[in-house]
Amino acid sequence: MTTSEIVLVGVLALLGAGLYGLLITRNLIKVVIALQILVKGGLLALVAAGEASGQTNLGQSLAMTVIVADTVVAVVGLALAIQARRLLGTLDLKALSNLRG
């Protein structure tokens, strides 16, 4: 296996793990973790793409920006999780599915 193939497998594994996590978990904290894993797949893909197109610096600086943006999303997600726990006493998404139709 060449390096780029290993990276590709890594990207797909991270994306798969993230999506699978989102599908099976009902715990809000785990949902945020699954989202993080998903974005890490995209991150690795960006670095690899920068490498492949001969612009290593570009790929890495994009990745740094993504980390910042992604952290902000995680912070907001966790803040919502804390608030859900405070209001409802649980992190289970089932308690948070009353809006329908």
Place this chain on the structure above:
Amino acid sequence: MNDLTAFTWMILLPLLAAPVIYLSGRLTKEQAGVARWVALLALVLTWIPFALAASDLSADGPQTYTLGQVALRLDDLGLLLAALSLGLGTLVVLYSGPYMAAESGQEKYYATLVANIGVVIGLGCATDLFNLWVWFEALAVSTYLLVAFYHEQPTSLEAGIKYLVQSAVGSALVLLGIALVLGQTGTLNLVEIREAAGADSAILLAAGALFTIGFGVKVALVPMHTWLPDAHSQAPSGISAMLSGVVIEAGLIALLRALSALARVEASWGELLMAFGAINMLVGNLMALRQTQVKRLLAYSSLSHIGYMLLGLGIALYSKELAGAQGSLFHMLNHGLMKGLAFLAAGGLLYALHTSMGDHSPLTIGDLAGAAQRYPLAALGLSIAVLGLGGLPPLAGFMSKWQIFVAGFETREGWIEALVVFAALNSVLSLGYYAPLVNAVYRQKPSEAVQKGQPMPALMNVPVVLLAVAVVAVGVWPALLRWLTGPAGEALLAAFGF
């Protein structure tokens, strides 16, 4: 002020104002409402660079500002989005004064709202894919906070979490698409990608699919729409107006910009948009028909209006028909006016009947019965808005739908004509849920809620009246907005290289 800085100030001013608004609200008494006046002042000041940028644009063409490797470029499409965002945003801040007066944490509300407006303007000026993603992500974060503003209400929290999770998955997919494009073409600049992209590259086609799904979550393309009715109905009413009138449209512009880079990859983006348009119209209308809550009904009607816009854009991309793009962008502005009016008027009634008494239950169609007797302005505003949305002449919605339909017939292709007829039937179907609202407001005996309701603050009527006048005026003189929609349609086709 030299010509380079006019439009950058239009982006910077709201973004710089956001922390000032927060601090001004934090350091003074909440009741004084300092934050809202600072927010209003910041937005009023932003109109100055907007006017300068608009005159520069019409005199010298698109303006570019480069900072290091990142370039921002204001073209007519960006100007249209800026006008929509700033216009509706200013009215929403004015409206939120009385609406939010009793809430705690107003400084956060105004700071986020003003930042949101700046971010939408910036998103319209992005010239490279990654920059577009960063603005898109900033837009998403600011709207998560606004949707979940009533954080003591479990339903708002639920709407916020649904929105966050779906939107975050969408942006991760966009990121993957960007990586594919970068790996394949070696550049992120939208125009350079368009030049470099080969005709039958499967990887770039996959990137296009990822962009459609990723940005499509924000545009609420069916079936990625499930967050929208929750978020739009649970947010404070001013924010519902912004989400429906500006934020989903900003997502649409982002999707178009991303697809414009891939214009040469596959010639069927137009068909794709038309197909999503048809599904959106039908699902939006059918779901709206069975709603009993007014804001939820309006949220579903946004889905169908996105459908009309997609139809016009699809026609434009398919046949290179300028009228389709212009009609669609015209509908985008009109939808902002009409849906803004509808949410603000319905929000006013919600405030008077429920929220002002500390009751966070939703406004139902039953509550609206006889509202015209006690709240004549809000009732008239709501009626004008929904009849306009339904496409009754001589209101704004009729003119833009008409332009899209005419563009469809001008292609002289049977299946597009059938699609236009389908859209027209959908438009008639939509009256099935708009007309009962008007009927309830004017022809029924006052409901219990109306009889017990509080008076509506006078300041809340100002944006409602202004928007109602605008909806009628644009309907009677559609040329009023041509200075924005005409060049913006050309800019859109130019971005696709037609």
